[in-house]
Amino acid sequence: MLDTIINNGFLLLLFVSWVVIVASPSYRFRWLVFLTVGLFLSLYFWIYLPIEDEAHRVGH
Incomplete structure (x- = not known):
């Protein structure tokens, strides 16, 4: 839901x-x-997505 x-x-x-x-x-x-939008998008791709991938890898 958060994603x-x-x-x-x-x-x-x-x-x-x-x-x-x-x-x-x-x-x-x-x-x-x-x-500003570029900064938010780069933070999303560099910080949130690797964490989300790691959570899916560990959870499944």
Whole structure:
């Protein structure tokens, strides 16, 4: 259930960031949103996924 919430949260984050990037007139704000989303995605792929894989490997 937690992974479903996290996956839906990331989809929502990507959608909101896309809307903000498209609608924002400020280039600085666009870059800030872009870098923030990139940071969250990199943390997700480098920290959460290896832990989740290890949990599945140990649990099954």
